[in-house]
Amino acid sequence: MNKWLRMLNSIQWKLVIIYILLILIAMQLIGVYFFRQLEQYYERSFRDTLNNQANLIQAQIQRQNDLARVLSDPRMDEDDKRKEIDKVLESLFILNKNNTLQIVDQEGIVISTTSNEKKQVGKKNIKVNKVLQGTLSTEQQIQRDSSGKRIMTVSYALKQSNGQTIGAVYIEAPMEDMYLNIREINWILIRITMAALFGTALLNILLARTITNPVKEITEQATIMAEGDFNRKVNVKSQDEIGQLGAAFNYLTRRLQEALSQNEEEKRKLESVLLNMSDGVIATDRNGRVIVTNHRAGEILDRPVKEGSQINQVLPLSQPITLPLEEERETYLELTPTDEEEPTIVKLSFTPIKRPDEETVGLITVLQDVTEEEKLERQRKEFVANVSHELRTPLTTIKSYLEALDEGGAMEDPELASRFLRVTRGEADRMTRLINDLLQLSRMDAKNTRFNKQSISLKDVLEGVADRFSVQCKQKEISFRLNVPEHLPRIYADRDQIDQVLDNLLSNAVKYTPEGRSITVSAQRRSDGFVAVSVADTGIGIPKKDLDRIFERFYRVDKARSRSMGGTGLGLSIAREIVKAHGGEIHIDSEYGKGTTVTFSLPPCEPEVVG
Template identity: 70%
Template sequence: MKWLRIFNSVQWKVVIIYILLLLIAVQLIGVYFFRNVEQYYEGNFRNRLQTQAELLQDKVADAMGSRENSQNQRKKIDELIQALFTLDNKTDVVQVVDQDGIVLSTSSDNKSLVGQKNVKVSRVLQGDVQSDVQIRPSPNGQRQMLVSYPVMEDGLVIGAIYIEAPMEEMYKTIRTINNYLIKITLVSLVGTGILGVVLARTITNPVKEITRQATVMAEGNFDRKVDVKSQDEIGQLASSFNHLAHHLREALSQKEEEKGKLESVLANMSDGVIATDRRGRVIVMNRRAEEILNRSFQHGESINQVLPLAQPLTPPLAEERETYLELNDSEDEHLTVVKLTFTPIRRPGRETVGLIVVLQDVTEEEKLDRQRKEFVANVSHELRTPLTTIKSYLEALDEGGAMEEKELASRFLRVTRQEAERMTRLIHDLLQLSRLDAEKVRFHKQPLLLSEVLEDAADRFSVQCEQKEIDFTLSISDRLPRVYADRDQVDQVLDNLLSNAVKYTQAGGSITLSARKRSDGFITVSVADTGIGIPKKDLERIFDRFYRVDKARSRSMGGTGLGLSIAREMIRGHGGEIGIESQYGEGTTVSFTLPPCEPEVVR
């Protein structure tokens, strides 16, 4: 019911409890007060009647003890009664009885009582009590007090005084006082109720304000503050709540900042990350994980659905483990190797509550490992071939037969020397490539006139081109800026490229050495030939170490298979780029770039 809802309000609870406590206190005080007022008035009423009886007792004792006849005694007693009681209280009934209980005189209008026996004073006449006070209802139903007091002479009871006094006036006075008290109580209750409401509002209004603030905070708004209207406990509570809101705002701000940092870290990680809950459902993942797996997935998916594992996981995982996953792209048949690291998330109590999966694309590492193995195998093969030749020729010379024939011995020594020089070139190239990889080569860069460098290179290869009947052309654009480079290394790059062009260009072909300025300020140098060209399938690996398109022909021409690799590292060291374009059977063009000698682009 609606009226029961007020009991759900602290304000009305305080008001009702406050009024009830006051009402109980007033009731207890009222009962105590009413009882004491009644006892007080009854005591005063009794004392008044006893005092009157005592005053009358002395006079009546003198009258009753005189030697006069009974008629005179009664007359004196009537006069005494009239003198003492008629003027004092006309409603009281006073009787004087003798020692036998016979009424000698009365103040009542009913004179027939004179001469009758009054049994109500028997206890006093018999000496059982000093005085007898009783409260009894009168014939008309009203309460009255009955007082019996002995009349003594020489220690003997010679009669008694009997007084009947109605108590209606006394009770009327008590009721009047009670009515005043009830009115005062009602006024106090109303005033107390008003003060209780004010007090309750004083307490509950700040609490309501704090409750509203808590609701607003629950919705994410921490900018609102509770008004502090006092410095009491309620005000201190409001201040503490504002302090709490401020710290919560800072804590949530830091949490959001940390969350943003974490999301930024996850988004920019080179490794994929997937986090799951205890049951193996995805709760956090980054973009890199989707890129590695080449698929998108949603929160709540099972980790076994996300990762195509041969053996499905059974969460929760107890220990850290690693495994490898091979993903095959059906479009280009490219195989991706992914290293998976599973790490369980544990609470301080060692209870497993989730799982972190780190995905590392180790395809390149696998390729590098294969390349390393191929490199070692190629180096071993390249060194073993000349060594085998040197060994066989030296053994032939050692046997003695070849030494006797000077022409044959000279040819054997010439071949041995050529193979030794080939090994020297190979080792020199390997050492140079190793220093380039370790970035231990110092580039002595300086401003250079590229036109002079290219003209010198053209001069060096002009004779070879004439001998092979190859047309050599030098093409340099006007106003070519200076470059910032190491002259020796640029010469070595040009020598490698031009040497390859001369080797693989047949008689009647042509070689063009050109240079032009790009729009970004870099200078592009190109070596174009009309030689045998390179098949398309070999272009991607042409800069790999020891890679040859035609291994037998390359060895016969004395190449080490490292020239283009060295050229690429040197150009990269200058901040440039190198690339190759070729059509099999039509020719090849190798181009590289160098930075101009200008402050804003010098590296």
């Protein structure tokens, strides 16, 4: 059933059915008109023939004076009249022997008949009453006989020369032969119509196929195109409108393929841009549903961003965004991860997407992780404050002692003046060290520091630094150990810079290691060929919360104690920058109250890998 319904819904069969119906209707109308005209023509021809026959009989009868005398002679009885009339009728020329001819007198009584049914003689024929009464001179009718067959009757009055009606001629002519001829003609016409319909149907199918086959091919091509295949083309077999449609569709396919290729290329570019962006991007429609996002947005928010989600649910803002957004807007979002102590600061930039008519159709949200920027800004402010404080403290001390020397009369006491001058010189030296350290860090930040790198023996470097700090360790009763293997590879480095790194590390170790504890300097070759140097002490250690910031400039765990010991807070920062400039790494491990180990790596003179 569905198959037939699909066939009927096809434009090919619709065209065929429409053409057949049109032809059928036209043939029907023509046939009805033709049949009607044919029937009228045959009836008219039959009637004219019958009238001519009746007129001929009437003329012949009226020319027979004996017949007129017999009909008008009252002295003759009926049998005699019938005999005389039969003689007259036998002498008449009857055109159609299938017709029935009756002669009736003026009373309507059948006197004679040509029919084999002689029992009609002597009976009254009421069908000639109008003619006998003079109402009509001639009467024609189409009737049905006792068997239901159609007949045509003609009645004519027989009159004397004086105009007196003395009888009538009544003729019955069967019409079945005529209608049989009409039916034969109709059947021939019907067969011709059926043959024409069949031939027309074939021609219509061929014509419809010439139209629908290209349309079907274009439909199939459109379906294939919808599935993403643009390689197939429509066969153009003619230059008519259908062929032009196929050519236009092939052109459309090429243009669409080019447009989709460009669109796909732009999409890949956009995806590549979104994928490699350091910022998160979330695009929404005008109702706030997410339609495009990148992986970075999920990383910043620490949870996946699903398409279709509402932007106000994705972003935990204290004040939800009012949609549609008409103007650009910026805000900051602070996210506190469960596994980190420091919150993440996210800068949110909202930009509405507008059509040329200024209608807002969407929203672009850019998420920037500004935690590091905020941290650097905080460090910058702290750095400026620390530098100001570090410079102000010795300057204040110098100023105070100089004022005491100038105004307090300390110059009169040589011993006191000498002590004041020593303090002033020490504070000046402290300022000099601080400024030199700051200048060194500045040059390193600007990549202006030149290193005199060459192949040096790390063992000699470590033994030299051990000699320099051995006296300080003995003074504080600190046990100092140097563990250096015999076959330690040479390193490619600037000896003065490496000496400064070791001096900074050992200075801190001696400074923060109480009496009776130990310091160990060791070196070993790693599997990647680098040489790792460790400075380990059993001093006071560093709290865990301070380890992440220990390499920051001017950062101190115990600021009061550090300043009292003469530190600038830049030693570890300088050590890290020097190690990084040599291509190495530095990290620190510490447990509060048990000690600290600082380890840094340096590249060998000829890199090698130990298996």
